[in-house]
Amino acid sequence: APLRIAVASNFYPTLQTLVAEYPFPVVLSHASSGKLYAQIKQGAPFELFLSADMQKPRKLVELGLAEPSSLAIYARGQLALFAPGIERLTSLQQVFTAQQSPTIAIANPRFAPYGAAAQSFLFKHASKKSDMYKLVMAENVSQALLYVASGNADAGLVAYSQLIDKTDIPSSQFMLLPETDYPAIEQGIVILKNENTEKGKQFYRFIFSAATQSRLTKLGYLIPESSP
Amino acid sequence: MLDIDICVRQGRFQLNIQTCIADTGITAIYGPSGCGKTTLLRAIAGLMPIQTGSIQFRQVCWHGQRDSMPVHRRRLGYVFQENSLLRHLNVAQNLAFAQQRQPQLDTGYQQELIELLGLQELLKRYPTELSLGEQQRVAIACALLSKPQLLLMDEPLASLDSERKQRILQHLKHRSENFNLPILYVSHHLGEIATLADHLLIIEDGALIKQGPVNTVINAMAKPALITVED
Amino acid sequence: MLDIDICVRQGRFQLNIQTCIADTGITAIYGPSGCGKTTLLRAIAGLMPIQTGSIQFRQVCWHGQRDSMPVHRRRLGYVFQENSLLRHLNVAQNLAFAQQRQPQLDTGYQQELIELLGLQELLKRYPTELSLGEQQRVAIACALLSKPQLLLMDEPLASLDSERKQRILQHLKHRSENFNLPILYVSHHLGEIATLADHLLIIEDGALIKQGPVNTVINAMAKPALITVED
Amino acid sequence: MTLTTADMDAIWLTIKLASIVTLILLMIATPLALWLAFTRSHLRVWVSSFVALPLVLPPTVLGFYLLIGMGPEGPLGQLTQTLGIGLLPFTFAGLVIASLFYSLPFVVQPIQQAFEQVGQRPLEVAAIMGASPMKRFISVLLPLSMRGFLSAAILGFAHTVGEFGVILMIGGNIPSETRVLSIHIYDQVEMLNYAQAHSLSALLLLFSFFVLLIVYSMQPVRLTGGARA
Amino acid sequence: MTLTTADMDAIWLTIKLASIVTLILLMIATPLALWLAFTRSHLRVWVSSFVALPLVLPPTVLGFYLLIGMGPEGPLGQLTQTLGIGLLPFTFAGLVIASLFYSLPFVVQPIQQAFEQVGQRPLEVAAIMGASPMKRFISVLLPLSMRGFLSAAILGFAHTVGEFGVILMIGGNIPSETRVLSIHIYDQVEMLNYAQAHSLSALLLLFSFFVLLIVYSMQPVRLTGGARA
Ligand SMILES: Nc1ncnc2c1ncn2[C@@H]1O[C@H](COP(=O)(O)OP(=O)(O)OP(=O)(O)O)[C@@H](O)[C@H]1O
Ligand SMILES: Nc1ncnc2c1ncn2[C@@H]1O[C@H](COP(=O)(O)OP(=O)(O)OP(=O)(O)O)[C@@H](O)[C@H]1O
Ligand code: MOO
Ligand SMILES: [Mg+2]
Numbered sequence A: 001a002p003l004r005i006a007v008a009s010n011f012y013p014t015l016q017t018l019v020a021e022y023p024f025p026v027v028l029s030h031a032s033s034g035k036l037y038a039q040i041k042q043g044a045p046f047e048l049f050l051s052a053d054m055q056k057p058r059k060l061v062e063l064g065l066a067e068p069s070s071l072a073i074y075a076r077g078q079l080a081l082f083a084p085g086i087e088r089l090t091s092l093q094q095v096f097t098a099q100q101s102p103t104i105a106i107a108n109p110r111f112a113p114y115g116a117a118a119q120s121f122l123f124k125h126a127s128k129k130s131d132m133y134k135l136v137m138a139e140n141v142s143q144a145l146l147y148v149a150s151g152n153a154d155a156g157l158v159a160y161s162q163l164i165d166k167t168d169i170p171s172s173q174f175m176l177l178p179e180t181d182y183p184a185i186e187q188g189i190v191i192l193k194n195e196n197t198e199k200g201k202q203f204y205r206f207i208f209s210a211a212t213q214s215r216l217t218k219l220g221y222l223i224p225e226s227s228p
Numbered sequence B, C: 001m002l003d004i005d006i007c008v009r010q011g012r013f014q015l016n017i018q019t020c021i022a023d024t025g026i027t028a029i030y031g032p033s034g035c036g037k038t039t040l041l042r043a044i045a046g047l048m049p050i051q052t053g054s055i056q057f058r059q060v061c062w063h064g065q066r067d068s069m070p071v072h073r074r075r076l077g078y079v080f081q082e083n084s085l086l087r088h089l090n091v092a093q094n095l096a097f098a099q100q101r102q103p104q105l106d107t108g109y110q111q112e113l114i115e116l117l118g119l120q121e122l123l124k125r126y127p128t129e130l131s132l133g134e135q136q137r138v139a140i141a142c143a144l145l146s147k148p149q150l151l152l153m154d155e156p157l158a159s160l161d162s163e164r165k166q167r168i169l170q171h172l173k174h175r176s177e178n179f180n181l182p183i184l185y186v187s188h189h190l191g192e193i194a195t196l197a198d199h200l201l202i203i204e205d206g207a208l209i210k211q212g213p214v215n216t217v218i219n220a221m222a223k224p225a226l227i228t229v230e231d
Numbered sequence D, E: 001m002t003l004t005t006a007d008m009d010a011i012w013l014t015i016k017l018a019s020i021v022t023l024i025l026l027m028i029a030t031p032l033a034l035w036l037a038f039t040r041s042h043l044r045v046w047v048s049s050f051v052a053l054p055l056v057l058p059p060t061v062l063g064f065y066l067l068i069g070m071g072p073e074g075p076l077g078q079l080t081q082t083l084g085i086g087l088l089p090f091t092f093a094g095l096v097i098a099s100l101f102y103s104l105p106f107v108v109q110p111i112q113q114a115f116e117q118v119g120q121r122p123l124e125v126a127a128i129m130g131a132s133p134m135k136r137f138i139s140v141l142l143p144l145s146m147r148g149f150l151s152a153a154i155l156g157f158a159h160t161v162g163e164f165g166v167i168l169m170i171g172g173n174i175p176s177e178t179r180v181l182s183i184h185i186y187d188q189v190e191m192l193n194y195a196q197a198h199s200l201s202a203l204l205l206l207f208s209f210f211v212l213l214i215v216y217s218m219q220p221v222r223l224t225g226g227a228r229a
């Protein structure tokens, strides 16, 4: 049977690229981290869980559903500002000067880690009061990007990995935000207690291999300081 | 005068009638089952698509080459052969609905009809809670109350007992004479026709085959057996 | 014998009948509109909830204290006062449906009825494409074809012309005599009853008020006017 | 359980949305159903199919297209901008419009079915009695189709309350404006606040059950179910 | 456009799911609608309300509860485990069961409405002619309710094709097993493959429109619409 991996939506495209070089058959199921967590709790047949945060993998360990020793950060997400209407984007302030009370899209800060990061960045660099801008919350970063791409939002705080290397999005339309301005987006992985654990461990090692980790940096992620 | 010159099709059946009907008194329509009596009444009422032809009532064009007067403007009363009532209204509401053309209910005449037709007990009932004869009586009351200029009746007394039938026939005759109300009356009952009608139309297979004062037509009928058998 | 002893309620109307009806020949049921004739037939057929009482036909219990024979087992024919046909089947299919109790179609008798009732042209038509008289004729054919042991007819000839009526009445009489088929026949037409029926039941206001051989009852009737007016 | 202000906001918004959408839908669906029920035009089949189409599109996909259609480059968006209304996504008005598309087929079908079953005769009777087309429609066709309108209103209202994918897509999850109860409960699930999600769901179920009970109890007399009908 | 294997898998899975669900739903809904249409029990109102309930729950929330109910600790899960079937979530069978809940009200309503409109008379006529209850049901009630069954089948099928939230929750997005077309299209949107999403949606729409056209064209003769009915 192929290896079954549950992956948070924001990491799904990246993981697909990685899996292309993995020699064994792998089946990826993606959804928001919260949904995957609920599914795993109810016995979903996954061997590995790549979450968008640390909280959910940790909880699974506490519930005895995952190998405690396998809990680790596999990547750190980076936040980017995407504002296609602005020429030569260099700071968030341009969004406010270009338009009065612009619509800004972020992922839902209450459960999407990118959303939480985006919100704290906004609070720091703009204002908590929403009369300066109109905040719209998407279910996840892909949807936040869609809000901007369809022109319904003027700017969005999304994942850098979504924008990097995209042929149809010129690099002048987005900018990487300094890592120090928002809480780290630590994405956690665990091996789930399942019959196929051996295959899971193999893929787990693949993720943390030096080659994969260095590819991650090219795909828009930061890599953890220490790997297991 | 009611001038009719119409051709109506219904499946393979075809009705071709060209005639003038008196606009006074009662005109009976007689003919075997399936000959087109109901179709004729429906065409006059404006409920059938007319292929070609025209209908004029008292100089007013009801149906012509170019346009057709909508049914609700024709000032007709029509007792259908079946289901003449609105099933979501009770008897009293049906009677009221029938009088919508008048500015206010004609309570005097309504009371008279309620007695004549024996509807007193039925006013609160819905059509589905009535016997067929009761439904017919209510339908007659509705048709008369709607103050029509022309009354079409398709075997309205088929399910009524003789005693009541006589009283209703008397009333119809009286009403027709005194209120200048022409009535087209379909019946299979030559006895009934003989006592009631002034004129008689005989239809067969979609065509008018005889017409005239009732006695003349009945006497001239080819098959006198029809009358004697029944009466 | 058809032994009936029933009490049926319908709204405020109550039918109380206790009688024995001969299981030979034709029994006419007569009474003013709304007296309960249809209700009686429906109760016999098993289509009405019976409050208390029993019905026995030829020693077989159709309705008793404890149980009731389902309608489809009673081997009845019933010509309803209206809508006796299945509207999703054409005439030929209705005739075939009526013969489901037989192992195979009785084409001989079916052909005879088609001629008698003039249905030849109508076989492919659906009930909504028939005139009312045509519908009644088809319903009579269905009822006769279903090989009933008891035939219930609720004013089956109300919309038919006299000539055809006579032929149908003759056939019913003949069928009843030769096939040991009792017929309960509701009619408002005393003339028709006099020529056709052997027995007569008179109902008024939900109660049986007279019963006996047809001539005896008619002669003894309190209001002879009823007969003379019409005949 | 305790209801937070956010809970109350979401509940109120949901009731408001579903009521407005149901009302508008009944008004749109009635003439449409009327036409579909009585026309002999061969366009009937095409229009019927077209009305049923939103059904097969997954809500999120429908939402995706509505988002694009209502956006600055979309036809609807250009229209609303020309009219000076601005853009509809992330507004309550946008939710209303999206829900109209989404729930239309559920409202048209039962009404059309009811109209078809009424038949011509009652309308003929009323016309003969002097009722104009308008009066026939109001005092004959409508009351005789009550059962269908009831079904339509229930399906339309409930479907809008339960709507999720479309709103998730074009709503933007803005408190008091577009965060309806379905989204709000979903948020609780995603945040792993299962207890709050349970409470809110139970509340929603109880409330809906109660509403349904009332509506079904006041169902009009069955006009055609009588033994002799 | 070119269809990948993944596309084909999703399409085939969707057609399979919707067909199976529609068939089963018609079989479940028919006796239920029969009872609802003809019973005089006061339970009627309660059962009606209960059947309509899944409507108001947001699909993902319904999915969440189905997930728990079918899980190892849920009542349904315990049942399936005792029966040796194993657990249903993340399997095709699980999708079928979930869709049944989700689409039931849309199938029951039109059939019930149709049954109610048939009335007693045709059944009486058939009984008199010797038809047993079974025969009356099959050769009288069913054909006279065809219009309702048609509506029911269309709504049920389409609603299942368009289903998203429930399946996302209990399906687990597993290729060839639970990744139906709605999920697959949404994935394309999520992955920003808008072009592929457009193509697939267009395909879905065209296919559905075509199916609807055919179904509506073969609609049975209107049995009650005749001028004299
Ligand atoms: N559903 C009902 N609710 C209340 N009363 C009813 C209901 N159905 C019938 N009735 C009443 O029962 C009585 C008997 O009705 P039935 O149909 O048996 O009369 P009938 O003798 O057949 O009359 P007709 O000659 O007019 O057909 C009538 O007075 C009628 O008004
Ligand atoms: N929809 C239809 N399609 C085809 N033929 C029809 C349709 N409706 C009626 N007919 C035929 O038209 C003819 C005339 O019908 P109509 O109802 O006018 O007869 P009628 O004279 O009123 O008969 P009856 O005395 O039985 O009521 C009949 O032969 C009937 O079979
Ligand atoms: O994939 Mo997430 O959990 O929407 O950031
Ligand atoms: Mg006629």
Ligand SMILES: [Mg+2]
Binding pocket: B131, B132, B133, C037, C038, C039, C081, C154
């Ligand atoms: Mg009767």
